[in-house]
Amino acid sequence: MKVLMLGWEFPPFISGGLGTACYGLTKAMSEMGIEVLFVLPKPIHSEYATHVKLVAPKPGSSLSSSSDVFALKEFRNVRFRTLPSALQAYQTPSAYKKTVKTTTTSTEVEKSVKVEELAAVESAPDSNVSSPSKSGEAFVGAGANYAGDLYSEVERYARLVSQIAGQETFDVIHAHDWMTYPAGLGIAAISGKPLVIHVHSTEFDRSGEHVNQQIYDIERQGMHGAQRVITVSFLTKKILATRYNVPADKIRVVYNAIDNNHKHVPTHTQIQRDEKIVLFLGRITMQKGPEYFLAAAKKVLEVMDNVRFVMAGSGDMIRRVIELAAEMGIGHKVLFTGFLRGEDVEKIYRMADLYVMPSVSEPFGIAPLEALSHDIPVIVSKQSGVSEILTHVLKVDFWDINEMANKIIAVLKHPPLHSTLKEHGSFEVKKLSWSDAAKCCLNVYNELVGEKALLV
Amino acid sequence: MASVCFYFQVHQPFRLRRYSVFDADPVYFDEFKNAEILRKVANKCYLPANYILLELIKQFGGHFKCAYSITGVILEQFEQYYPKVMDSFKELAQTGCVEFLAETYYHSLSFLYSREEFSEQVNLQRARIKQLFGQEPKVFRNTELIYNNELAQLISQLGFKGIICEGADHILLGRSPNFLYRPPQCSELKLLLKNYRLSDDVAFRFGNRDWKEWPLTAEKFANWVNQVNGNGYVVNLFMDYETLGEHQWADTGIFDFIKHLPQAVLQYGTNDFKTPTEVVNAYPAADQLDVPHMISWADTERDLSAWLGNAMQSNALHELYKLESQIKASSDPQIIADWRKLQTSDHFYYMCTKYFADGDVHKYFNPYESPYDSYINFMNVLDNIRYRLRKIGRDNSPPQPIALAAPVKAYRPR
Numbered sequence: 001m002k003v004l005m006l007g008w009e010f011p012p013f014i015s016g017g018l019g020t021a022c023y024g025l026t027k028a029m030s031e032m033g034i035e036v037l038f039v040l041p042k043p044i045h046s047e048y049a050t051h052v053k054l055v056a057p058k059p060g061s062s063l064s065s066s067s068d069v070f071a072l073k074e075f076r077n078v079r080f081r082t083l084p085s086a087l088q089a090y091q092t093p094s095a096y097k098k099t100v101k102t103t104t105t106s107t108e109v110e111k112s113v114k115v116e117e118l119a120a121v122e123s124a125p126d127s128n129v130s131s132p133s134k135s136g137e138a139f140v141g142a143g144a145n146y147a148g149d150l151y152s153e154v155e156r157y158a159r160l161v162s163q164i165a166g167q168e169t170f171d172v173i174h175a176h177d178w179m180t181y182p183a184g185l186g187i188a189a190i191s192g193k194p195l196v197i198h199v200h201s202t203e204f205d206r207s208g209e210h211v212n213q214q215i216y217d218i219e220r221q222g223m224h225g226a227q228r229v230i231t232v233s234f235l236t237k238k239i240l241a242t243r244y245n246v247p248a249d250k251i252r253v254v255y256n257a258i259d260n261n262h263k264h265v266p267t268h269t270q271i272q273r274d275e276k277i278v279l280f281l282g283r284i285t286m287q288k289g290p291e292y293f294l295a296a297a298k299k300v301l302e303v304m305d306n307v308r309f310v311m312a313g314s315g316d317m318i319r320r321v322i323e324l325a326a327e328m329g330i331g332h333k334v335l336f337t338g339f340l341r342g343e344d345v346e347k348i349y350r351m352a353d354l355y356v357m358p359s360v361s362e363p364f365g366i367a368p369l370e371a372l373s374h375d376i377p378v379i380v381s382k383q384s385g386v387s388e389i390l391t392h393v394l395k396v397d398f399w400d401i402n403e404m405a406n407k408i409i410a411v412l413k414h415p416p417l418h419s420t421l422k423e424h425g426s427f428e429v430k431k432l433s434w435s436d437a438a439k440c441c442l443n444v445y446n447e448l449v450g451e452k453a454l455l456v
Numbered sequence: 457m458a459s460v461c462f463y464f465q466v467h468q469p470f471r472l473r474r475y476s477v478f479d480a481d482p483v484y485f486d487e488f489k490n491a492e493i494l495r496k497v498a499n500k501c502y503l504p505a506n507y508i509l510l511e512l513i514k515q516f517g518g519h520f521k522c523a524y525s526i527t528g529v530i531l532e533q534f535e536q537y538y539p540k541v542m543d544s545f546k547e548l549a550q551t552g553c554v555e556f557l558a559e560t561y562y563h564s565l566s567f568l569y570s571r572e573e574f575s576e577q578v579n580l581q582r583a584r585i586k587q588l589f590g591q592e593p594k595v596f597r598n599t600e601l602i603y604n605n606e607l608a609q610l611i612s613q614l615g616f617k618g619i620i621c622e623g624a625d626h627i628l629l630g631r632s633p634n635f636l637y638r639p640p641q642c643s644e645l646k647l648l649l650k651n652y653r654l655s656d657d658v659a660f661r662f663g664n665r666d667w668k669e670w671p672l673t674a675e676k677f678a679n680w681v682n683q684v685n686g687n688g689y690v691v692n693l694f695m696d697y698e699t700l701g702e703h704q705w706a707d708t709g710i711f712d713f714i715k716h717l718p719q720a721v722l723q724y725g726t727n728d729f730k731t732p733t734e735v736v737n738a739y740p741a742a743d744q745l746d747v748p749h750m751i752s753w754a755d756t757e758r759d760l761s762a763w764l765g766n767a768m769q770s771n772a773l774h775e776l777y778k779l780e781s782q783i784k785a786s787s788d789p790q791i792i793a794d795w796r797k798l799q800t801s802d803h804f805y806y807m808c809t810k811y812f813a814d815g816d817v818h819k820y821f822n823p824y825e826s827p828y829d830s831y832i833n834f835m836n837v838l839d840n841i842r843y844r845l846r847k848i849g850r851d852n853s854p855p856q857p858i859a860l861a862a863p864v865k866a867y868r869p870r
Binding site for chain 1: 770
C-alpha cells in the first residue's frame, strides 16, 4: 500500500493538534510497512530568524542540499516532500497576507533537514506569541479581511502537488484538513486514484456560526468529492451530516491517540504548595471556551480560597479574557502565561493539580490525553470528541459553569477522587495507540483499493 | 428427597438527587425518580410476580413455598409511592407459605463499620416485618450476602437460627452447597448456601440465546434439581426478585417458567419446597464451614471489591460512619434517617470503577454517568449533613461567652 499524504504541518513546525496527529499517524503507518509520501507546504522561514538558524544544516552533515525529498530516521517507510508554500495551520487569511509580505519570494525548494536539527527547533525559546506560526493564532472567521492571497496559495499548493504527483506512484490519496482538499481533488482527478479526506476540524468548530463561506465551500467540495471521509469523532461526523450534508455511510470515525513512548521527566523537586493549580492549556479562542473557564473559576473562588487558575496559551481572545478576569474581580487568582512550548509545557503540567478543557466545540482534543499521561486528572466538555473515548475523566457541558465549578472543587477537595481519576486515567490513556488509528485508516484504504496488496 | 428453597431479594435504594456543592437545602433524595422507578419495577415485576406466586400457593395447597427479604427502605417506598404492592405482600404473608427474612433495614454495609449500628438496623427491620406481616424472622441474610465467621457469631447472639450466604467455591473447597453447614464456634446456627450455578441459570442465563441450555424449561430445570437427590438436602435458589420480569423480561418466558416449576419439581414425588426456617429445622449441619475472610455474592470475585474496591468508596464509607456518634447524639430523627439512608450499599456500588470502562451489570440502574459523579454527589450531601450537625451542635450547646463579646456581656441583665 502506497499512500500520498497531503498535510500542512508536521513537527516541529506545528501549531496545534493537526501536526501532532499527522506525526503520530504517519509514524504508525511507517511501522506497519505502509509506504507514505508526505507532501508539506513548507513555511518560508525568513520571517523567523531563529528558525532559519536552527534549521540550517550542520557542517559536515550528510544532507542532500539540492533535493526537496528527505526522510526522517524514525520513519522508515516515509518520504517527505516540501513545497515552497507559505501555508500554515490555524492561519487566518489576513495573517497569511502579513506572512507573504515579509517573505522572500524565492521559489527555491526548501533544504532538507535532519532529525537532530528538528529536535533543536522544538525546544527553541520563542516568546513571540503573536507570530502566525504559533498556536496562539486562530481563525478569526467572519469579519477577517479576505484578500484572496490565502486562497490563491491553496490553489498554488494544489498545482505544485499535482506536479509531484505526476512523478510518483501511489494507491490512495489522503488529505488532511481543508487547505489540502483542492490539491487532493486535483490529484484524484489527474491520477484516477481514490481520495480520502481527513477532517480534524470544521469551519463550524473554528468559527461558531460565523463561518467563512469560502472555506466552507472548499470543505464541502472536498467532503463530497472524496470517496471516503475520516472524522476524528462522532461529534464531527454529526456536524458533517447536518451541516455539510455528507452521507453518513461514507464517513468513518478514526480517533486520535497519543505517543506513549514519550518520556516525562519525573518531578525531582516537588515544592510544597498550599495553593492548588487548575490549568487551562490551549489556544485562547472562542472555540476553546476560555470565558466559561473563568466563570467557573469565579464560582470556585466563592467557596475555596487556596486555588490559582493558570491559563496557558494565546489567541485572538487573550486581551478580552484578561479584561474579563479583572472585571470579575478574580484577576489576582488567574495567571496568564502566554504561549508555552517544550520544557515550559512539561513544567506547567508538573505543577497542575487539575486540567480543564471547557471547549465549546472540539472535534477531538489531544491535550487532555497529554494531561492524563502526565498523571493529571482531567475535566473535559461533553462537546469534545475525546469525551467519546475517555471514561476516567469528569465530563461537563461547557455552558454548565456551576457543574464545572462543582467538579473542580470536588477534585481539589477530595484526595481519593484525585488519585482514582489519576490512576485510572493514566492507565486508560496508555491503551490508546496510533497504530490502532493507522489500522483504521488502512481499513479505509482497503475498502477503496480492494483486497489485494494490502497487509505487509 | 431434595428440597427447593427459594429466597427473593426485594430492594430499591433511595437514590440521591443531583446535589451540587452550591446546594444548601437538606433535601437529598430524588422523590420523583425514586417513585418513577419503583412504579416501573412494581408493574413489571413485583405485582405480576406476587400474583403468580400467590396463585401457585393456592393451586398447590401449601406445597409451594418461598421466602423474601424485603429491605426497610423499599417498604418505606411501597408505603409512600405504591401501597398496592404492600397489600399484595401482606396477602402473600397470610397464606402461611411465605417466610420473611431479616436483614439490615437500610441494606447497609454497617457490619463492616459499626456493630452497634448494625444490630440497631437488624432490630429495626425485625420489628418492621413483625408489624407488617406478623412474623418474627428466624433466618438472617446480610446485605449482598456479605459474610464471615464473625458475622455468624453476632447473628447467633441476636437470636437467629439460620443465616444465608454465598456457596462460593473457595470456601466450600469441593464440598456441596446442597447441605447445611455450621460456622465455627456457633453450634446453634446453620448456614444455608446459595447454589449459585442453578440460581444463576435462572437469574442471569435464562434469557440468553447463546447459552447452550437455552431455552430453559421447567422440566429440564426440575430434572437438574432432582439430580441432587441422594447427594444433598436442599437446592437454595437465591436471587433478586427483579429477575422475574425486570432482569429477565416477561417476553423471555420467565413467568411461564415459574408457573410450571412447582408442578415439574413436585412430580418427582419425594421432592418438595421449603422455606429457609423449615430447611433449618428439617436437616442437620453436615460439616463446619470456616470463613475467616469476607465473602459476598457479587461479581466473579465474590468479595467486597464492588463496594470497597477503590479509594473513593472507602473514603466515602469511612467519612460516613465517622459521623455515627455525633448523629446519634443529635437525637434529631430527621438527620438520623437521612444519615441511615446514605448507608444503603447501592450508593457505594455506583462508585465502583472495576468494570466501568467495559460497561456491564454495574451500569444497570445506575443513575450516574460515571462512578466519579456519584462520589462527588455523595460527598456533597455528606458535607451538608456535617453542616447540619454543626448547626445542631451550636443550637443545643448552652450559650457560651463569645470571644469578641465582651461588650455584649456587659449589657447582659443579671
